[in-house]
Amino acid sequence: MKKIAVIGYGVIGKRVADAIALQDDMELTGVCDIISDWRIQNAVRKEYDIYAATAEAANKMKSEGISVKGSMQELLKKADLVVDCTPKKIAAKNVQIYKEKDIKYIVQGGEKHETTGHSFSAENNYKSAINLDATRVVSCNTTSILRTLTALKRADLLDYARGTLLRRATDPWESHLGGIMNTMVPERDIPSHQGPDAQTVDSDLDVVTSAVKVPETLSHMHYWNVKLKRQATKEEVLNALKTSSRIKLIQYDQGLVSNNTIKEMFLDMGRPWGDMYEVALWEDMLKVQGDELFYAYVVDNQAIVIPETIDAIRALTGIETDGAKSILKTNQSLSIA
Amino acid sequence: MKKIAVIGYGVIGKRVADAIALQDDMELTGVCDIISDWRIQNAVRKEYDIYAATAEAANKMKSEGISVKGSMQELLKKADLVVDCTPKKIAAKNVQIYKEKDIKYIVQGGEKHETTGHSFSAENNYKSAINLDATRVVSCNTTSILRTLTALKRADLLDYARGTLLRRATDPWESHLGGIMNTMVPERDIPSHQGPDAQTVDSDLDVVTSAVKVPETLSHMHYWNVKLKRQATKEEVLNALKTSSRIKLIQYDQGLVSNNTIKEMFLDMGRPWGDMYEVALWEDMLKVQGDELFYAYVVDNQAIVIPETIDAIRALTGIETDGAKSILKTNQSLSIA
Structure with a gap:
């Protein structure tokens, strides 16, 4: 052993x-x-x-x-x-x-x-x-990017992806260190480092990210605009995402309307520290428009x-x-x- | 009179x-x-x-x-x-x-x-x-979208625009009503209403927005991915934006790193309530990559x-x-x- x-x-x-x-x-x-x-x-x-x-x-x-x-x-x-x-x-x-x-x-x-x-x-x-x-x-944000974009790539759907990353300001137990209140703090550089970081694993990915710190400690949230290689249905996109066992499709309409409700569900599930190892991606919010795809998800930076x-x-x-x-x-x- | x-x-x-x-x-x-x-x-x-x-x-x-x-x-x-x-x-x-x-x-x-x-x-x-x-x-967010995208359109640079809108949770004086703490709350529908709202003024605009509430009260922040009609230089884009007297180009590197610092500057300027009538757009963060444009700005929802x-x-x-x-x-x- x-x-x-x-x-x-x-x-x-x-x-x-x-x-x-x-x-x-x-x-x-x-x-x-x-x-x-x-x-x-x-x-x-x-x-x-x-x-x-x-x-x-x-x-x-x-x-x-x-x-x-x-x-x-x-x-x-x-x-x-x-x-x-x-x-x-x-x-x-x-x-x-x-x-x-x-x-x-x-x-x-x-x-x-x-x-x-x-x-x-x-x-x-x-x-x-x-x-x-x-x-x-690779880091929490990069891991989430790779899981989701790779799933789209496996289905030969991905052309390129542009993301806005809303980062938790600091970890829950460290809220006194690096915590911010009642404001938002952009990362200076666009593109932010997560795009190139994802390319250290898959150099073919065409991905650009911007990042901003928000005054909360629970988890990150990502918003993505993805250009698909062709027009696709929502079902095709969901089927692609389902090929990853570490993407969890969640429903906004079932009351999962925020980082804190998602956290509570994982605590309910008995996960240690309420850890969410998966990318929690809103299935009902996800939108396909022609050859464009829009979605949002949450990343547990402590667990993923x-x-x-x-x-x-x-x-x-x-x-x-x-x-x-x-x-x-x-x-x-x-x-x- | x-x-x-x-x-x-x-x-x-x-x-x-x-x-x-x-x-x-x-x-x-x-x-x-x-x-x-x-x-x-x-x-x-x-x-x-x-x-x-x-x-x-x-x-x-x-x-x-x-x-x-x-x-x-x-x-x-x-x-x-x-x-x-x-x-x-x-x-x-x-x-x-x-x-x-x-x-x-x-x-x-x-x-x-x-x-x-x-x-x-x-x-x-x-x-x-x-x-x-x-x-x-039109609303604060829509006003900011129209000012910026119209400036790009005037210079014949705009193809289409995709934005992520980080919304202040509630107004400063109403922080007890609709305020949220230590979380983020997405708007259920993607696209969010601001894109179609901008089209009530300019039906030709190809604009899609997603929106999410963050736990702060000072102002909104927008992140934009814009497809230009052609490859352009940063200077061309800045010159286009400068054609609007109500877009204020600001510098991250001069310490304007967050909503609260921007607010303080406008209070320093003696504006009533620190009101910012302009869209405050980060000039040094703005990035042109081929025919793509990335930028972020802040919107004072009480003043714009x-x-x-x-x-x-x-x-x-x-x-x-x-x-x-x-x-x-x-x-x-x-x-x-």
Whole structure:
């Protein structure tokens, strides 16, 4: 059984750790961080092996009564692959260590494509990641773009796509850091970076995005204008979107009228943290007009990359060489219908 | 001197009244409402003649020490034209009265085009409004769409336009009514109504919009993807936009990075309520890519229709038959550069 280490036990790391623990073909060797407050208590409760990234952190953890299994170096010795979920600058430094130690690694979408030379999105390029030393799971917004546009492309419907991305200002638990109130803050550059980022996975995509921060913390919302290769029916478009198991078609007319109602539904469903791994796309709002397609969807920035990361682990370690099988297995473990 | 009455002294009415009072070729005969609280005190302070829309309202106003000049009927007798700024259902009822009394009237964008058979946007169709009995000044969002797209059309650059409209949830003073928090609420229908609404002024416009409410109260923000008739330079596009005196090109790089900073600048400028009559369009964010154009701008929903309403008064009363002259006169009175 391949041993997987998680470095960085934050918003993404804690979810990745839980998702790994749910799989029957890989093992969570341990989690590593520098925090010693309430956040790491979650790992204690779950009886994960906890490693300290620095000697100072180890002392602090011990003084808080946390049982420390060892140093980051000791964790890396045990692991076949490491998923790095640390903040930007730290991940870049860590990558040097993984390379020196010749350990396979996965970084998150905040890192540059060049860090690994491969960017991953399960439905797109699982195959090209098999047995690689490293990959980068693209960001939440980029993942959603790839899932939806690739579904349209598979049906040979996609000509080009232009999107407006309404970004949550900051994460729920970090509302005091980077939070904004009663205003909107555009990203300076049009096109914004998500279009080119999607092209690191599929260089053929003709996609342009603009992005703006809005004063909420729950999830992103995207509005898309897509030029189709030909006139199509709404049914054809929906059938194309249904070829992705990670797009969930939702109905505005069933009361799902906002980010917060969608969040509540996923909490109702018993998903941990109300996590939505799928792109939630409004079926009844979706409109086809001649060869143009208009739709909107919601992206849970904390959750959408979790199944992708599990698939990336399988690809890099070679546990599974069939992408479709990995996706199905991951979906079942996370209750993705 | 033409005598103008303002019915409804709310967010739009109080601004229209002030703007009329600033003109030297028309006269504010009085304002009429049913309110007797702090809101009408603003009209008292400004020494406007105050009329009561109902007998009950008249009594209430008197009991609050407000000097009531007369009834709505008495105001209408004195006026050559009435600007109706009341809420939706009330305006529809009032229109019957204006028609019976054969008095010219202007309604706001919340009303249907059919109410007047003419929809107004000064730079588009001033001429066709001259000496008409009635017109409708189109809504804030529609006004901004018409100004920008018409500028591109004048330069023969516009093929078609697709926009995402991020709408303020409610007005600042009404944040408790219709306000939303920490979420986004899409409009159910794509296309949203603003595209067809713009076509009531210019039926040739190929424009599709989607709209979503965001949790802020200051102003709307629009993101546009425009297909040009041909490849163009950024300079050509900017020159086209500069042909509208009511589009203000602003610089993100000068710190104007959000709705609230833009609002503060207009407050700094000494505009009443910090009103922004112009469409504030980010010049440095604007991007031309081949025959595609991308830009974003901000719309002050409380203020943008005020200069349009003044021009509409001139057109309907025939005070001025040259639209350009009216626009210039209005601009100067409101300090629009």
